[in-house]
Amino acid sequence: MKSLRAVPLLLLVAACSGGGSSSSSGEQAEDPVVVDYPIAFVRRQLNKDDEGALEQDNQYQPQDFFPGAELILKDRATASAAETVITAEIFTGDYDVKDLNTSADGQRLVFAMRAPELENVDDDEQPTWNIWLYDLETKELKRVIQSDLIAEEGQDVAPAFLPDGRIVFSSSRQRRARALLLDDNKPQFSALTDDQDEPAFVLHVMEADGSDIRQISFNQSHDLNPTVLNNGRILFNRWDNAAGVDRLSLYTIKPDGSDLSFHYGYHSQETGTENSLATFSRPREMPDGRLLVNLRSPSGVSYGGDLVAIDGINYSEAYSEAGGEGDLVGQASIAFAEVTTDGTLSPHGTFSTAWPFYDGTSRLLVSWSECRIVEEETELLRPCPETLGEEEEPVLADPLYGLWIYDYVAGTQLPIIVAEEGEMISEGVTLEPRTEPAYIPDPIPGIDVDGDLVQESVGILDIRSVYDFDGEDIAGIETLADPAMTTADERPARFLRIVKAVAIPDDDTLDFDGSAFGRNRSQGMREILGYTPIQPDGSVRVKIPADTPFAISVIDAEGKRVFEQHNNWLQLRPGEVRSCVGCHTSESEVAHGRVDMELESAWSGSPTSAAPFVNTEPALLAEMGETMAQLLARIVGEAGLKGDIHFSDVWTDPAVRVKDTDISLAYADLLTEIPAPLACLDNWGSSCRSVIHYEQHIQPIWELPRQVVDNAGTVISDNTCTACHSPVDAAGATRVPAAQLDLTASASSVNDAWFTSYAELLVDSPILDLVGGILTPRLRQETDNQGNPVFETDEDGNLILDANGNPIPVMIVVTTSSVMAETAVESAFFPIFSTGGAHTGLLNPAELRLIAEWLDIGAQYYNDPFAAPAD
Template identity: 60%
Template structure:
């Protein structure tokens, strides 16, 4: 905590003494390098109240900013307004950064708003550069057409002079949309509020722009680490997981790994939600962040240093318990980051000076409240805070040099009422960082993979969960054909699922009912399947530059582990290896190579020998998995839209091989959910895109007559023949199993067919009374099972003509037979199993299609351009 007397005097809160308190030691070293800062009016909303600042809405336009240069960090140093006269009208500026040599400043600027223009016609955020020696100020991307292709924020210089930044331009993603015969657009983040920001790299002249990350929510605030990797803030929001944490990548987007804080989302005051905003690397490898609430009208938070080199989470024990080890505040006194009044103010920004002093250039506001007698701001002293219901005054952000090692600070720019210094940097050389050059095809990368725009995913064993072998008897046992048949192995295929970018309403405005009952999964495409080998290993070729997720599925194509809630990517030629799978909610490091547990599956124990009881010709090398062995001998596996099994492993001298089988899309007698040609030859362009009206509803309506040996009709298993509210004579009936599978308009949602709602939503049972359907009811009970009765206004039971209490009735529920997102948990399939009442009614191909549709979210449509216009 800072010293209240000093802060009050220098912040302009109430005192008139501008001298430094005797308790405050003067900074012994003046920062002789120039500093640049942003001065702006306090952001206000349309009603004149303090605006809400949302870290995950960085494109918000707050006009009135100016870029100011001081030739040194001293209060008496003169100021030069670098942006004076640059435009007619108010601009906005944010995200200052400095070149490694300290000679150039880079930042994001948005030009003045165009009166009367629509939002999509307003200026975009552009990246600008200021050269200290020449004084030149320029937009990096010179041409208007290219500059206006997206919102460009958070620029940072790479060691070779190129620029990495966050942008909505989604350059590679747009090109893929053209390949899919869709218009080019930038997809919305998964809350569907704004276009998603992903990382891009460009040359210093604004040319050669490349998208390097493909997350479906934001990737923000890249910073160069001492070893040359890029640290950035990623918003993981698949399935509304809503986690913001730190990740790392190489400058070209390879080897993306979680770094810190995925399970540390509530490290704010009193365990309130807080995120690690705007990371800056320190020379010792630690990271300086502003710990703050995602949304706040105080515009700041606490100064925190993250020790991501040694820890992946904040606390020593899971579930944010134990000792705080991964991060620590460097504020001298407590700064509150929750909704409570913070007696010691907030930091809006912090920049670590590179002079070896450990000092910070900070934007800081003291805490002030409104004196109810004078209606003037007063400092948050204990006496003032003791007033009933203290009302916070507007923040007062000035610029300071702060030395957290001894708790001293010195004013650089004194705060003014209604004005804030939002961020600042020093134009000084930074510490030397490593340089990671982009790999070269044919030298560092396999040329064929690069040419085919593909990468390799290599998983040691899906039976390795957080470093633990989950197989009873061990992975070696389930991989041994003598000890386990194919049918004994639960994990049979790996399914690759791709995200579908959702356009904003200016591109395609469709009814949200197109998402179906499970909007959190948005829309999905199935890229394909690959077999999981007996030891649980996978090595498969996957299209590069797409956001994808994986699912481990059984013989029937039903996911057996929890949903994967993080988007993965491969760059062309990249080979990404992982040890196994991760239990959702587990805080065991997963995906970060230097912290995750050792693999539970060592692979082959010797070289030039086959795995136990497998084909002798399939000789492994020490440590190889079964998938790696096959890849070395037969080449990389590719994806397929079909499920199929051939026993390549069992040595026929020890037991007969397991029987082969296939489930082909092409054997469907209803519409195939893939482009023509894909049903016979699955290529990288092939995807399964499943729409309920097109691909699932026809299954219920398909005629299924059964004939005897003499071609006499003996039964009709057409689904809608029994599961309808009309019999063969058009008379009203209760649908079989209380389940109606007709294509009529649902009374739950007019945009859905009746069958869709009946299958996926709980309903009330019906009965037939006097030729009409009515809801079946029962007497309601309380939590203890006691019967409930109708009551009058005084709470007394209502009585019938016999003087007996009148029962309170409730509908008899009919549970949904399908569960969106979990085919394996859907009781629908029980009817079709061997011995079930519907065994043999549906084909294996139909059951596989229904299963995969359920697993990806049971969407009504999986292409926004196929969904009806709203």
């Protein structure tokens, strides 16, 4: 085991800095390794709560403030080099510093810093994290954004230099997203993450003088720790958390925000010690092209983890086989002794951060802490033992992170700074020159991208075939594309639904009741941007509003989703054309969207040029390799989304067979309130969307009069839903609702903020019996796992007897399963209204379409927080 005990005493003495915060001078002692580059590092106090326990270092909370830090510069990477606290003159009091980064020429240092906390001031009026810049030559330290007003618009962290001198950083300011809220007639605010816990941090780019701030990523949760790869792309941590999937993996993006691509680790989250959950923190490209990450628990008090190198060039996941099976090929620890990441005793200690030297060696500048325990009898600190007895439960001591030169090939580590008890060196960087990454210029409208699309603020999604699953044709695309062999009714995928995430404000902006999310808060709120037909070959090409986090769903002819829900937010920049070959399941470990690892398409498109697809309209002449959607875009023009589900057969050659029947599931056919602006029905544009609320749009369907009357006006039958599905009949007498389903608008006993009908449709409900004129929940005696009846017992386990000396049975309420499942296609509700069902024809197709899409997007009670009641 490597530890402080293995380091020569002379080096330990030479490395001690004494924890001072002022400059030192004098001749530097000769060190065993002379590194003629300046280094910068952060020295900070260990933050503890009122009970003396270490505060958690949570990667999902980048805005956390840990006062008591300072930024120090050494003119050489040696223990004896002079120290200068370069932030000493900026603030008085305890401030915080983090996220150090350097320019490729080694002359500039960029970092995040937050001013001390203000007394007797609310949280929303406290100072924010800002980006600061230090010039090594001029020794000038300045905040990048000079205006106090603009600097305080959001929390800005994790900066990195782009090759053209601009700065990419992660911020809660959400500049473009906030501006778009005005188009929705909402106030500007920074939306919360998918778990509605804190504002989402997303990527922004600005000039080195703080001007021209532009948002380039549009996730609903955090995009963190950007770093620029040698190829010019930005690598970062993306938190995918739609519908509670909870993945913090690596993505890349171009500096203008286009070509967002998954890069590594979406299915490799459990690669920590004993397959524990671990994240790829603080990624950075090494000189050999591998990615250096700190593999650590997402939250905890160890502040560190293992040094891991990722081969992101050849692998997108950790294991050679799906599901975490096979060999660990995508990543490997480069620590030269065992490091644990699950908070247990770690023989080789733990690493907080690591920064590679760019001098052709295998050395790293690391923040490292030895593993130490508190001796039970003496309460003294000592290094962790090599082994533990079965009964031993050691108490881990506080970490003591110092700054070290760590050679992962030679297996040596040399101290630069040894921290004092109660403090740590949390990160360090070298200010040495390195190769400048490639420069990727922003696209020029009218030259690199379609100027009309930029002006319209839309991009294009181009899917080769939704029947292509991981390069496999799952449905016989060639057959589906031939109208002579397949009718439209025989094709499983008919339309693509585009769903937009709804920005959720914090309580200071809007305090609304959490019941507004409905049965499943993790689904958030959703708006439907529109629909587009899927062509016979499964292809889609459609314009989608730019700068909007969206997800896609494949639906059938009735408006029901037929493939699983898409739980990753996509984005398009203005003018961007995003192509993908097909679809995948959530278990798929193919690197979808990553061009260098994309599988060959299962659909080759048109086999020739200047000829139609087989048995299609002769005038529709394809180019070789073109999909049907691409052909239509070329001849007819780029298609836009529509609010209605509409299909018209443009493909079948009338000489082969009769064209397929049109489909029209239109909001205009609703007899209740339409969930979209009336002006959008005839002219569905990029600002149009469907916003469905249960009380406003679904409940009226149950209450809509559906009476059959004769010529004299006498009611022959009443098919109004609530005429049967209510606890009171027409005469006012109490009854059991038909099919044990109450569709009235009374307050639910499950949640009084919901209508009874909502809970009855979506939550398992008690079966009711009419007992003595009163609706009473049906009871039965509880049984154990073996089916034996259960009786009441006292705290000693003895039976409790009634007045007659008999055991008292434990009774439980008998429930009936909810009528509606997670998706429309799985729900027992819809077959009742289909041909041969008990309620055939009682709801029209437009009503069934509205109910289906509402259910598929999450069955929220409200889909606009500003429409929900106040808390």
